[in-house]
Amino acid sequence: MVVKEAAARTQQLAGLAKSLAQDTGDVVDGVFIWRESHFAFLFVLKRFFASAREIYLLQGTDQHAMALRLFRFLRSGHVPAHHDDPQFKKYFVGQGNNNTLIEQILAERGFTPVPVTEKKKPGAFYLPTFQWAQDHCRLDYSLFATTLKRHKGRPFLVNHCKGIRITEKVGMLASLEQEFGFKNLPAWYPKTLHVLSTNSMKNSEEGLPEAKWVYKPRANNCGRGIELFGSTRALLDFIANEKKTDGIVQLYIERPLLVRGRKFDVRMYLLIARTEPFLSFYCPVGYCRLCVNAYKSNNFDDVTMHLTNQAVQKTLKGMYKETKEDTTWTFEQMEAHLVENGRVEAGFVAREFLPKVKAIMVTLSGIVRQQVLPLVGTFDLFGCDFFLDDQLQLYLLEVNSNPAIYTDTQVLKDIIPTVLREAIDIVDAAHVPTANKPFCDQPWFECLIDESRNFQWDKTGTLPKKRKDLQARELWR
Structure with a gap:
């Protein structure tokens, strides 16, 4: 249902996008001014694409290609023409993890804070040209283009990329297996097993019954959720009794280099x-x-x-x-x-x-x-x-x-x-x-x-x- 609605609405919006491309606004004293119609149009499109995440199921169809062309156009067509203008050196920094240090560094470079949706005056709309937060959920990716050449000025900057898997415990294991082969992981990566791979776990019990293991949840950090086990049997008992154990287990390195x-x-x-x-x-x-x-x-x-x-x-x-x-x-x-x-x-x-x-x-x-x-x-x-x-x-x-x-x-x-x-x-x-x-x-x-x-x-x-x-x-x- 969402896919059909997305395809239909994409065709309707294509005409509006074309008119917007021909009439991109005014530049007054070197500042890009949004017309009220552009301001409203952007948020209509933003709501539309936020509700059409399943559109990728149309991969290979004309509707999908049209949707992607429109999506990329919209992301690349609203970048300030004068990125270095002080009026556009705005930042958003999410709370936590010593955010004041990032704010201090940006202030040293001429940036000032701005709420994500601050509207300074009628007809003018300012977005932060630099975003920094602890995770993707706090960031706005709606205006990001896939090619630098389509920008009229520098692009907006945001401190998290998309698509990267090595920062997740399971994702790192899968990435290395894809890069080196399932049985040829590099010597610099400790012996690691996916918890959901029950056969591998049972084989470990037979081959390494007295081994020590460390369990790491899929995506936690700061040591949260980590468990240590003195034997393979203790690890298997933990996995059997826990409902949520998606993560990895690594062979614990018992003889670390020590200082003092x-x-x-x-x-x-x-x-x-x-x-x-x-x-x-x-x-x-x-x-x-x-x-x-x-x-x-x-x-x-x-x-x-x-x-x-x-x-x-x-x-x-x-x-x-x-x-x-x-x-x-x-x-x-x-x-x-x-x-x-x-x-x-x-x-x-x-x-x-x-x-x-x-x-x-x-x-x-x-x-x-x-x-x-x-x-x-x-x-x-x-x-x-x-x-x-x-x-x-x-x-x-x-x-x-x-x-x-x-x-x-x-x-x-x-x-x-x-x-x-x-x-x-x-x-x-x-x-x-x-x-x-x-x-x-x-x-x-x-x-x-x-x-x-x-x-x-x-x-x-x-x-x-x-x-x-x-x-x-x-x-x-």
């Missing part, structure tokens, strides 16, 4: 600066996250000695408050400690650790390039968590789409604001329509993939072509 007897992991950053043409960077400056309590491999009752997340460590309250400065270390601190204890030689981070991280990051970038929807103006800053075992084997634990940007310790104050400032500057520069010069490495970021110049850090020759099976995704996701 405590477990730690490393937070690094991956920046998707532009989706079309694709552009990505990685930040070689990160920090170590340490547990407050000493590590004991046989104690699974106290998760604070196993999970390094700051959110988990804060549950210790008084103890965390007294020792919080010691829960985040720089790479220099980590290397100095490991050298002092004879675990590594000087230069370990630059010579061994970072090149391995960068190689994994470029692999992740290639996967994202295949998955992401090419909505111009969308970008993403991912937090990637890495882990070393006592043999210095590097593992990727997960990729976070909403990495914590709190600055509770001096190390975080020294790193996170600079990472964010430079990332935002790169994203802004990447979306200037006339910018055709190659992107080189920045002070805190190194380029991984630049599709505009056919560049990938670890490859010579041309970039791999995007797979058609992954490109044929519906636009309404």
Whole structure:
């Protein structure tokens, strides 16, 4: 029913769209002025498309093609002609996750806050040209085009891309299986099983009865919902008794590399600066996250000695408050400690650790390039968590789409604001329509993939072509 209604209404709206294309409004003193008819028309169309998500079922039909042409026209036809005009440097920043830091950075760049639907005066309508929020649900994607050439000025910018699966636990497993093959997952990814794959779980009980496991829900972060199990039997009992167990289980790495007897992991950053043409960077400056309590491999009752997340460590309250400065270390601190204890030689981070991280990051970038929807103006800053075992084997634990940007310790104050400032500057520069010069490495970021110049850090020759099976995704996701 919705599909038929969508097709019929699309034909009716096509004529209105054509008239709008011929009569796009006025420019007074360099400011684009919306006519009241345009203002009303936009919201009619917005309501129409919001109610027609099932239209992708018409794939391959004339009605579907017409709907997509109209949809793309509407998204690309209402971008301010003067993006750098102060009147258009408006932002919307969602609450939570230290939003005041993002607001401060945008204010330094001449942006001012504006409610999403603020109407300043009759006939003029202002939208935020920069949006930042913790998740997709708080963002407005209605005006995003699929090609930069159709914009009259710079596009609107929003801090989450669409279509990316590696930020979900199950999505990461599926993405790596598609990239490398079901039985050929890379050595840097811990042995992982989808909870719903009962055969794999039973086989694990037979082959690894005494193995320790960690269960991670499908999409939670900050350590929420994670469970630790001392045997495969205990894990299977948990799965059998729980109604909602969609997620993954990973083989627990029992012999981690320790500093001062405590477990730690490393937070690094991956920046998707532009989706079309694709552009990505990685930040070689990160920090170590340490547990407050000493590590004991046989104690699974106290998760604070196993999970390094700051959110988990804060549950210790008084103890965390007294020792919080010691829960985040720089790479220099980590290397100095490991050298002092004879675990590594000087230069370990630059010579061994970072090149391995960068190689994994470029692999992740290639996967994202295949998955992401090419909505111009969308970008993403991912937090990637890495882990070393006592043999210095590097593992990727997960990729976070909403990495914590709190600055509770001096190390975080020294790193996170600079990472964010430079990332935002790169994203802004990447979306200037006339910018055709190659992107080189920045002070805190190194380029991984630049599709505009056919560049990938670890490859010579041309970039791999995007797979058609992954490109044929519906636009309404």
